[in-house]
Amino acid sequence: MSEIRVLVVEDNPMQAKLIEELLASAGETRFHTHTVDRLETGLNFLDANKVEVVLLDLTLPDSEGLATFLRMNHAANGIPVVVLTGNDDVSMAAKAVEAGAQDYLIKGKIDGNRLARSLRLAVKRTHAEQQEWNSPMLHLAQQQFLKAAQIMSLDENLRERLLFPQRTLVVTLPFRKDNYTHVETVFGYRVQHLLTMGPTKGGIRYHEDVGLGEVSALAMWMSWKCALMRLPFGGAKGGVRIDPTDLTGHELQRLTRRYTMEIIEMIGPEKDIPAPDMGTNEQVMAWLMDTYSQQMGYSVPTIVTGKPVALGGSLGRREATGRGLVYVVEEAAKVMGLSMQGATAVVQGFGNVGSNTARLLEELGVKVVGVSDVSTGLYNPKGLSVTDLLKYAEENRVLKGYPHADEVTNHELLELKCDILAPCALQNQITEHNAERLQCKMVAEGANGPTTLEADEILKERGIFVVPDVLGNAGGVTVSYFEWVQGTQNYMWTLDEINSRLKKILVDAFQRTLSRSEGQNVDFRTAALIEGIERVAEAKLKRGLFP
Known part of the structure; x- marks a missing residue:
C-alpha cells in the first residue's frame, strides 16, 4: 500500500496542520491529504473525488457527535472512516466505532506512527471485508x-x-x-x-x-x-x-x-x-x-x-512460461498459415514471462515492435532490440526513458498493428471496450485472465486466433512438474531434455484442443477448458464420493 488518499475533516487549523505534517513524514506510505473544516464541505468533496479513507473530527461548526459520523459514514458508502476525538469525549468515539467507524484517535496523543498505522489498517480491513469473494x-x-x-x-x-x-x-x-x-x-x-x-x-x-x-x-x-x-x-x-x-x-x-x-x-x-x-x-x-x-x-x-x-531447482524453469507460450504460438501460426520469420509482435508486460516471450520470439525471427512494463509502453515500427531492452531494464529497473522508441500508454500498446499480441501482464486487459480496435491476427495469453468473456466473443467474430491462458502459460507448471519429478527421483535432466519434453507436452495439448475446437465447433478457449474439465470430471466420478 504505497499511496493512500485521505480526506481530513478538521476545523482546528493547528490540529489539521499537525496531521498533515505527521502523514507527510510517515515513511513507507505516501499519504495525499485534502483538508476541509466543515462536514458539508467534506460530504461534497467525497461526492466528487476518490479517496481511500476519511479522518473525521466529531465536533465541527455545522455538526457534532454521533450524527456527524453517521452522515459521513452514509456518504462514504464503504470507504473507511477513522474518527478524531478529544480526551473528554472518548465514549462518543467508542459509540462511533460501534456504529461502523474503523478506529478512533485521541487528539493530543497522536504520533505519526500511530496515525499512519490506523489509516493503513482501516484501508486493509475494509478491502478484506468487501473484496474477498467479490472479485x-x-x-x-x-x-x-x-x-x-x-x-x-x-x-x-x-x-x-x-x-x-x-x-x-x-x-x-x-x-x-x-x-x-x-x-x-x-x-x-x-x-x-x-x-x-x-x-x-x-x-x-x-x-x-x-x-x-x-x-x-x-x-x-x-x-x-x-x-x-x-x-x-x-x-x-x-x-x-x-x-x-x-x-x-x-x-x-x-x-x-x-x-x-x-x-x-x-x-x-x-x-x-x-x-x-x-x-x-x-x-x-x-x-x-x-x-x-x-x-x-x-x-x-x-x-x-x-x-x-x-x-535442486530445474534448468529452464525461469524461462519456462515464456518458452511454452512461444512453442504454442508456433503451432498456432502453422494453423493460421503465418510465417514466424518476419512476423511482428507486441508484448504487454516485461517481467519474467513477457521478457522471455519477447526474447524467444526475436530468436525465431519475429520483429518485436512494441513492449511495455508498469512504467511505460514502447513502440518502434522498425523493431526493438530485446537484448538492449533487457540490458536497459536491468540497469534502470523499468523501461521508462528507453531512448530508441516512441512512448505509448499500455492501452495504446494493445491496439498497435501487429501479427501477434501477447498480453503478459495483468488480468482484464482486453475487454468489450477495446476488442474491436485490436489490429492483431493472434492473441497469445501469457497472463492469467487478460481477456473478458465479452471480448472473447468479439475476437471470435473478427477471426482473431486466441491462444488461451490455460494453454498459453502452462509451460511454467509443466517444468515445475519436471522439477518435482527430478527432486523426488534425485536425478537431474539436461536443459535439452527439459525443453524437448516441454515442447512435446504443449504441442500434444495444442493438437487435442484444436481437434476438440474443430470437432465441437467451439472457440479455442472453451475447447481447452472442456479438455481439462472432462479429465477432472472423469477422475472425480472414478474415485466416487466419501463416505
Whole structure:
C-alpha cells in the first residue's frame, strides 16, 4: 500500500496542520491529504473525488457527535472512516466505532506512527471485508467454467462442486520492518481448488491487490491447466496482499518466512507444492524451502519448485512460461498459415514471462515492435532490440526513458498493428471496450485472465486466433512438474531434455484442443477448458464420493 488518499475533516487549523505534517513524514506510505473544516464541505468533496479513507473530527461548526459520523459514514458508502476525538469525549468515539467507524484517535496523543498505522489498517480491513469473494477475476473464471460446463453437459453435482475451491486458508501475519519499531500486519492466502488429481500445485504472488477471490480464480485455472497438460496435480494458489517493491531484501525474507509458518500445515511435497508467481522469484522460494526444512529437521527441496538450481531447482524453469507460450504460438501460426520469420509482435508486460516471450520470439525471427512494463509502453515500427531492452531494464529497473522508441500508454500498446499480441501482464486487459480496435491476427495469453468473456466473443467474430491462458502459460507448471519429478527421483535432466519434453507436452495439448475446437465447433478457449474439465470430471466420478 504505497499511496493512500485521505480526506481530513478538521476545523482546528493547528490540529489539521499537525496531521498533515505527521502523514507527510510517515515513511513507507505516501499519504495525499485534502483538508476541509466543515462536514458539508467534506460530504461534497467525497461526492466528487476518490479517496481511500476519511479522518473525521466529531465536533465541527455545522455538526457534532454521533450524527456527524453517521452522515459521513452514509456518504462514504464503504470507504473507511477513522474518527478524531478529544480526551473528554472518548465514549462518543467508542459509540462511533460501534456504529461502523474503523478506529478512533485521541487528539493530543497522536504520533505519526500511530496515525499512519490506523489509516493503513482501516484501508486493509475494509478491502478484506468487501473484496474477498467479490472479485472480477473469480467471476471471469466461474463464467468461463460455466460456459464450458453447459456445452459439455457436465453433471450438475460436479458443476456445483467445482465452482468454488475445496480448501481456503486466510491468515493475518505480522512481520517487522527494518527499523524494528514498526510491525506490519498483512493478509495472506493459500487456496486448494481440487484435491482429486494428486498433490495441489500453484504459485505464490505478492501484490497489493491480492485477495481471496483472485487467488481462488487462479487456483481454478490451475486445475484446468494441469488437467489439460495431463499432469498429476490439482490446482492451488497463494499470495500476500503487499507491494513487494516497497520492501528491502531483509523485510521480504522476514515476510516470506512468517507467511510460510502460517501456511505450513497446508503445504508439503505430497500435499501442496508452491512456486513463484507475480512479485516472487527463486530467492523467495529458497527462503520458503529453508523455513519448511528447518521445521522438518532435514532438507526438503521438493516442497517448492522454481527454486535456485543450486538447491535442486530445474534448468529452464525461469524461462519456462515464456518458452511454452512461444512453442504454442508456433503451432498456432502453422494453423493460421503465418510465417514466424518476419512476423511482428507486441508484448504487454516485461517481467519474467513477457521478457522471455519477447526474447524467444526475436530468436525465431519475429520483429518485436512494441513492449511495455508498469512504467511505460514502447513502440518502434522498425523493431526493438530485446537484448538492449533487457540490458536497459536491468540497469534502470523499468523501461521508462528507453531512448530508441516512441512512448505509448499500455492501452495504446494493445491496439498497435501487429501479427501477434501477447498480453503478459495483468488480468482484464482486453475487454468489450477495446476488442474491436485490436489490429492483431493472434492473441497469445501469457497472463492469467487478460481477456473478458465479452471480448472473447468479439475476437471470435473478427477471426482473431486466441491462444488461451490455460494453454498459453502452462509451460511454467509443466517444468515445475519436471522439477518435482527430478527432486523426488534425485536425478537431474539436461536443459535439452527439459525443453524437448516441454515442447512435446504443449504441442500434444495444442493438437487435442484444436481437434476438440474443430470437432465441437467451439472457440479455442472453451475447447481447452472442456479438455481439462472432462479429465477432472472423469477422475472425480472414478474415485466416487466419501463416505
